[in-house]
Amino acid sequence: MPGPIQSIERxxxxxxxxxxxxxxxxxxxxxESLELAKGTAHGILRTLQxxxxxxxxxxxGKYQLGAALxxxxxSYLDVNELRSRAINWADALAARSGEAVRIGAPLExxxxxxxxxxxxxxxxxxxxxxxxxxxxxxxxxxxxxxxxAALVASLRGGExxxxxxxxxxxxxxxxxxxxxxxxAGWAGELGEMTPGEAGIAAPIRGHGGIVVGALGISGAVERxxxxxxxxxxxxxxxxxxxxxAVSRDLGAxxx
Amino acid sequence: MPGPIQSIERxxxxxxxxxxxxxxxxxxxxxESLELAKGTAHGILRTLQxxxxxxxxxxxGKYQLGAALxxxxxSYLDVNELRSRAINWADALAARSGEAVRIGAPLExxxxxxxxxxxxxxxxxxxxxxxxxxxxxxxxxxxxxxxxAALVASLRGGExxxxxxxxxxxxxxxxxxxxxxxxAGWAGELGEMTPGEAGIAAPIRGHGGIVVGALGISGAVERxxxxxxxxxxxxxxxxxxxxxAVSRDLGAxxx
DNA sequence: CGGGGTGTTCGACATTGTCGAATCGCAGCC
DNA sequence: GGCTGCGATTCGACAATGTCGAACACCCCG
Numbered sequence: 001m002p003g004p005i006q007s008i009e010r011x012x013x014x015x016x017x018x019x020x021x022x023x024x025x026x027x028x029x030x031x032e033s034l035e036l037a038k039g040t041a042h043g044i045l046r047t048l049q050x051x052x053x054x055x056x057x058x059x060x061g062k063y064q065l066g067a068a069l070x071x072x073x074x075s076y077l078d079v080n081e082l083r084s085r086a087i088n089w090a091d092a093l094a095a096r097s098g099e100a101v102r103i104g105a106p107l108e109x110x111x112x113x114x115x116x117x118x119x120x121x122x123x124x125x126x127x128x129x130x131x132x133x134x135x136x137x138x139x140x141x142x143x144x145x146x147x148x149a150a151l152v153a154s155l156r157g158g159e160x161x162x163x164x165x166x167x168x169x170x171x172x173x174x175x176x177x178x179x180x181x182x183x184a185g186w187a188g189e190l191g192e193m194t195p196g197e198a199g200i201a202a203p204i205r206g207h208g209g210i211v212v213g214a215l216g217i218s219g220a221v222e223r224x225x226x227x228x229x230x231x232x233x234x235x236x237x238x239x240x241x242x243x244x245a246v247s248r249d250l251g252a253x254x255x
Numbered sequence: 256m257p258g259p260i261q262s263i264e265r266x267x268x269x270x271x272x273x274x275x276x277x278x279x280x281x282x283x284x285x286x287e288s289l290e291l292a293k294g295t296a297h298g299i300l301r302t303l304q305x306x307x308x309x310x311x312x313x314x315x316g317k318y319q320l321g322a323a324l325x326x327x328x329x330s331y332l333d334v335n336e337l338r339s340r341a342i343n344w345a346d347a348l349a350a351r352s353g354e355a356v357r358i359g360a361p362l363e364x365x366x367x368x369x370x371x372x373x374x375x376x377x378x379x380x381x382x383x384x385x386x387x388x389x390x391x392x393x394x395x396x397x398x399x400x401x402x403x404a405a406l407v408a409s410l411r412g413g414e415x416x417x418x419x420x421x422x423x424x425x426x427x428x429x430x431x432x433x434x435x436x437x438x439a440g441w442a443g444e445l446g447e448m449t450p451g452e453a454g455i456a457a458p459i460r461g462h463g464g465i466v467v468g469a470l471g472i473s474g475a476v477e478r479x480x481x482x483x484x485x486x487x488x489x490x491x492x493x494x495x496x497x498x499x500a501v502s503r504d505l506g507a508x509x510x
Numbered sequence: 511c512g513g514g515g516t517g518t519t520c521g522a523c524a525t526t527g528t529c530g531a532a533t534c535g536c537a538g539c540c
Numbered sequence: 541g542g543c544t545g546c547g548a549t550t551c552g553a554c555a556a557t558g559t560c561g562a563a564c565a566c567c568c569c570g
Contacts, residue, residue, distance in 0.1 A: 002520080004302040005558065007527065011263045012306035016323075019330035027548060037529040042549065044527095047259040051267035052362065061548060065331040067362045068271075070369065073328020074385025075274035076320040107307065107322045114325065127382075130329025257551085260527065262558065282517055292560040297518065299558095316517060 010036065011044050015053060015065065024062040073130060082204065082213045083114045085249040090117050090215065093242040097235055099217040099224065102128060103204070104140035109154050111141045111214070119219060136160050136174050137167050139199035142187035143214035146178045147203055166191045186240055188231050191221060198224040200231045202243035205252035212250065215243040265291065266299050270308060270320065279317040328385060337459065337468045338369045340504040345372050345470065348497040352490055354472040354479065357383060358459070359395040364409050366396045366469070374474060391415050391429050392422045394454035395469040397442035401433045402458055402466035421446045441495055443486050446476060453479040455486045457498035460507035467505065470498040
């Protein structure tokens with residue numbers, strides 16, 4: 001059995017590289033980052049440009065992601081079953097809880113937001129669909145970690161960035177937190193990603209009970225938590241109910 | 256000078272194929288559509304699956320677009336200068352006009368929506384970012400066609416689908432309409448894409464005056480047009496003002 | 511239980527992708 | 541205005557890879 005096709009893997013690596021940081025890189029930078037010959041990198045970039053996956057700035061010569069990816073990304077949402085099943089429950093949860101709702105699934109060692117319902121008020125909010133959130137510092141992420149040993153194994157200690165003073169930044173602390181999540185069946189997060197913001201999430205299960213995603217709300221600590229820091233029981237109940245409903249829709253039994 | 260890398264082009268073709276229609280296809284269907292050997296198609300799919308660009312349904316064996324594309328698509332939005340420059344003007348235009356605002360750029364012979372501001376009311380709306388709209392049946396598309404001869408050349412008569420009874424479905428009709436758009440400097444659309452809905456759009460120019468995108472509003476005919484079917488002068492003015500402002504931000508002079 | 515259809519695997523080999531070296535283009539500096 | 545340096549681009553030899561026909565595996569249906 002032959003392995004994967006090298007040039008396609010390399011092309012994908014270039015696209016992922018361009019999705020990080022400034023998003024604009026020269027041929028030399030790309031070649032160096034991926035340890036490729038400049039001619040090789042250039043050939044791949046020329047082809048990616050031809051198919052619209054990459055664009056080159058005429059002035060600086062730098063490359064960046066191309067427009068064709070936007071359509072592909074959006075088309076992915078159309079076929080994503082987790083999202084299809086969860087949309088209505090997420091809308092209902094936002095209305096019921098009065099908070100922003102997000103649905104996440106694991107991707108590249110982080111949480112990919114596949115659906116985002118704004119908090120139903122007039123505040124200025126930005127859409128998170130498509131963004132990658134850290135696993136260890138979000139309620140969604142902790143849920144995904146708690147029920148996926150392989151995901152935990154892929155998490156390296158060096159990657160436990162401290163976003164705030166409350167972020168769990170040691171493997172031991174994360175491990176302990178995950179045990180509690182497994183026991184409780186939900187995860188909370190209190191000012192660990194953003195100061196003053198809290199989150200509550202519950203697992204979404206698919207066939208056979210495997211956790212395929214997480215559903216959660218987030219908002220100001222004062223609105224989501226009791227003075228002692230624990231999540232408000234009513235909100236927690238809403239989140240778990242919605243997650244269970246989505247799970248049933250996905251074919252999970254008895255969750 | 257060697258040509259593009261065949262396997263990368265083929266991989267891109269597979270992804271585009273999966274972005275159409277049902278979005279789920281088997282190896283045989285993909286091989287047949289792209290005139291590839293089944294082994295070849297399978298090898299490419301296996302690699303795309305490995306990098307997260309494709310997923311395979313365990314039950315049916317069908318392939319579909321993968322989660323990694325969502326993140327790449329969203330990252331594209333972050334580096335898209337047209338969108339970056341236009342966001343605030345689009346928000347302002349939505350508030351000012353009370354209608355939905357969209358920004359589009361050409362992609363694969365259609366209009367790619369790169370930004371969408373909802374009509375500022377409580378009505379249920381779906382986000383169009385990432386979707387592809389037809390060129391001939393939308394105000395955005397007519398603007399892009401009017402100022403891009405190559406785009407017109409790529410448009411085939413057979414592709415002029417009649418979405419409503421008012422859609423311009425013949426090359427002659429489209430050509431005449433585009434001449435008027437060039438002369439007027441904006442495009443309108445009246446029930447040609449969706450019955451009862453109208454659109455008004457103006458060109459966004461970049462360096463050297465080249466049209467790089469279009470900015471437009473859309474809504475019910477009664478709100479956008481006078482009884483005689485022409486766009487309301489105030490709304491048209493708002494659209495042109497906003498498009499000009501974005502153009503200036505993009506470095507176009509004297510537009 | 512057998513047949514049909516689809517996904518997957520294998521290995522020969524022809525074609526392609528890789529990469530070192532050279533060239534081109536452009537900007538900045540003297 | 542010319543030269544230098546740096547980054548993008550091109551080229552062609554050739555080794556490595558991607559392709560594809562054939563066979564196999566699996567599953568569903570009659």
